Amino acid sequence: MKLHINRKHEIGKRNPMIYGHFIEHFHRQIYGGIYDPGNPLSDETDLRMDVLEAMQRIKVPVLRWPGGCFVSSYHWKDAVGKNRKPLFDKAWRVEDPNTFGTDEYIEMCKKIGCEPYICTNAGTGTPEEMSDWVEYCNLETEGQYAKQRIFNGYNAPHRVKYWSIGNENYGFWEIGAKSSDEWGRLVRESAKMIKHVDSETELTAAALTDLEWNINLLKNSGQFLDWISIHEYWDGIQQNNDYADYEAVMAYTNLTEHSIQKVRGLLMAMGLDKKIKIAFDEWNLRGWYHPNVHTIRQGIMKEEYLYPRDENDDNTKYTMADAVFTACFLNALNRNCDIVGMANFAPIVNTRGCIYTYENGIVLRSTYHVFDLYVNYMGDIVLNAWCEDVEKMNVYNKAGEREETDVLDIAATAFSNREGFAIAVVNKSDSEEKRLGLELEASGDVQFHYISGDSTEAYNDVGHDAVTLEHTKLGPYKPGMSVALKPHMAGVIRIGC
Numbered sequence: 095m096k097l098h099i100n101r102k103h104e105i106g107k108r109n110p111m112i113y114g115h116f117i118e119h120f121h122r123q124i125y126g127g128i129y130d131p132g133n134p135l136s137d138e139t140d141l142r143m144d145v146l147e148a149m150q151r152i153k154v155p156v157l158r159w160p161g162g163c164f165v166s167s168y169h170w171k172d173a174v175g176k177n178r179k180p181l182f183d184k185a186w187r188v189e190d191p192n193t194f195g196t197d198e199y200i201e202m203c204k205k206i207g208c209e210p211y212i213c214t215n216a217g218t219g220t221p222e223e224m225s226d227w228v229e230y231c232n233l234e235t236e237g238q239y240a241k242q243r244i245f246n247g248y249n250a251p252h253r254v255k256y257w258s259i260g261n262e263n264y265g266f267w268e269i270g271a272k273s274s275d276e277w278g279r280l281v282r283e284s285a286k287m288i289k290h291v292d293s294e295t296e297l298t299a300a301a302l303t304d305l306e307w308n309i310n311l312l313k314n315s316g317q318f319l320d321w322i323s324i325h326e327y328w329d330g331i332q333q334n335n336d337y338a339d340y341e342a343v344m345a346y347t348n349l350t351e352h353s354i355q356k357v358r359g360l361l362m363a364m365g366l367d368k369k370i371k372i373a374f375d376e377w378n379l380r381g382w383y384h385p386n387v388h389t390i391r392q393g394i395m396k397e398e399y400l401y402p403r404d405e406n407d408d409n410t411k412y413t414m415a416d417a418v419f420t421a422c423f424l425n426a427l428n429r430n431c432d433i434v435g436m437a438n439f440a441p442i443v444n445t446r447g448c449i450y451t452y453e454n455g456i457v458l459r460s461t462y463h464v465f466d467l468y469v470n471y472m473g474d475i476v477l478n479a480w481c482e483d484v485e486k487m488n489v490y491n492k493a494g495e496r497e498e499t500d501v502l503d504i505a506a507t508a509f510s511n512r513e514g515f516a517i518a519v520v521n522k523s524d525s526e527e528k529r530l531g532l533e534l535e536a537s538g539d540v541q542f543h544y545i546s547g548d549s550t551e552a553y554n555d556v557g558h559d560a561v562t563l564e565h566t567k568l569g570p571y572k573p574g575m576s577v578a579l580k581p582h583m584a585g586v587i588r589i590g591c
């Protein structure tokens with residue numbers, strides 16, 4: 095297999111926000127996760143310093159909050175200022191003390207160094223409640239909510255640019271789910287009010303890869319939207335510990351580009367592809383284990399949430415297979431960077447996230463290393479690469495059917511501020527090493543950064559680091575040279591940079 099790259103063939107400049115993340119008031123993501131009062135590892139604002147540092151290392155560009163399903167019965171006004179009112183969270187059926195609210199979230203984003211991205215309540219909430227939230231965050235002094243923010247100790251506006259109208263409001267599981275007609279009208283009114291408060295905001299709204307839903311949404315409110323929000327959990331909602339095996343996971347890698355093309359096609363057909371970008375604002379290979387609410391007290395009773403662990407906390411389930419899938423997904427986003435401008439891995443901490451917290455430290459799961467690899471070693475200009483003689487592999491998908499997938503998954507990049515190439519390469523084979531020949535005009539040293547794990551089942555846990563990011567030097571670039579790719583491996587080859 096031989097890779098050809100021409101530096102002049104650019105697809106576009108990749109938005110750093112495709113490496114974004116999501117955090118929800120769910121499970122141990124906020125309480126007992128990043129926000130852990132009383133823990134010696136927490137700072138003066140009760141944020142876990144080890145988690146912040148891990149987030150800084152992968153330069154989290156944007157962090158979506160507070161839900162997820164949680165948001166669809168959340169009232170932000172109860173979680174600002176001195177008199178917080180506890181909330182019975184109807185999505186996850188637990189009490190949320192509301193001690194972590196908008197101001198704490200904004201302060202957290204500042205510490206991480208990321209853009210805030212707020213998802214509003216379009217379940218039981220109203221356009222007015224949404225736009226009041228924008229007033230609280232973004233207006234200098236006008237109106238009661240900006241004044242309330244100042245009273246609460248925040249003189250300068252929080253300046254939140256990215257806002258989502260709703261979360262999965264198409265789903266029967268969502269509190270206050272809507273029909274597609276209702277949704278089109280609600281988004282239109284909400285977007286209008288939000289933009290009247292702050293015309294600089296960028297708005298997205300809950301959507302699907304489904305035609306009827308999206309046509310209604312875009313016909314009604316396309317003129318107000320900057321983004322369209324798509325969620326994808328390829329391995330579905332798990333009820334029976336029934337995670338897909340490695341082959342089925344590789345079959346899922348075929349689906350990402352289909353989803354993108356479906357939404358791209360519709361945006362093009364409606365003449366909106368230059369105006370509206372896709373935000374995969376929740377995505378992960380794994381769906382979620384339905385948590386036993388009695389073991390998840392959201393940090394209110396520490397002993398209970400630590401023991402017993404629920405299924406989401408089982409680190410053995412997040413393996414090298416997750417890393418390989420995650421790399422393929424990020425490759426697809428890179429290759430479609432002209433239409434995909436944001437993505438939020440769901441979630442960043444605990445549940446099925448890439449950082450797992452326990453009382454005395456954190457575990458960086460396999461997927462964390464993929465973000466480290468892409469954020470810190472890939473370029474920002476995506477090139478149109480061409481691979482000669484790509485081998486195919488046969489896999490059984492989750493439905494037990496045979497299907498083909500390319501054995502290698504590649505995204506090639508260059509840099510807007512310096513010379514060189516950075517090429518992401520995934521070898522999906524579970525057992526065979528592959529060689530990739532390189533045909534490009536380049537010079538300088540070749541370095542290979544890759545994620546290594548002995549088997550497709552390798553995972554990280556407390557005191558057990560089986561999936562790591564490795565670095566090797568391969569000497570000076572020679573035209574036609576080839577690089578050996580171990581089985582089930584994701585890496586970035588850097589040449590002359």
Ligand code: AHR
Pocket residue numbers: 118120161162163164261262376382440
């Ligand atoms: O992460 C759990 C839930 O998964 C989120 O709340 C929801 O948006 C998605 O369905």
